[in-house]
Amino acid sequence: MRLTSKTLQFPWPKDLKASDLRGWLKNQLRIHGDPLRWAITAVHHSAQDHGAVLQVEAVLIE
Numbered sequence: 001m002r003l004t005s006k007t008l009q010f011p012w013p014k015d016l017k018a019s020d021l022r023g024w025l026k027n028q029l030r031i032h033g034d035p036l037r038w039a040i041t042a043v044h045h046s047a048q049d050h051g052a053v054l055q056v057e058a059v060l061i062e
Helices: 018-030
Strands: 003-012 034-045 052-061
Touching (some): 003 018, 018 052
Antiparallel strands (some): 003 052
């Protein structure tokens, strides 16, 4: 078992409500390892496609 710290970016799907964001993000993080602790540290809005990109800092168990 090894702990790693990562900063990841995920595009926020336009059809995903904020109330469903937590579960969706946990599933995205599981691709990289088992999330121990995580936080959304920034939201970047794109003027071109009117979408958002979430910056997530996480400690993962690999």
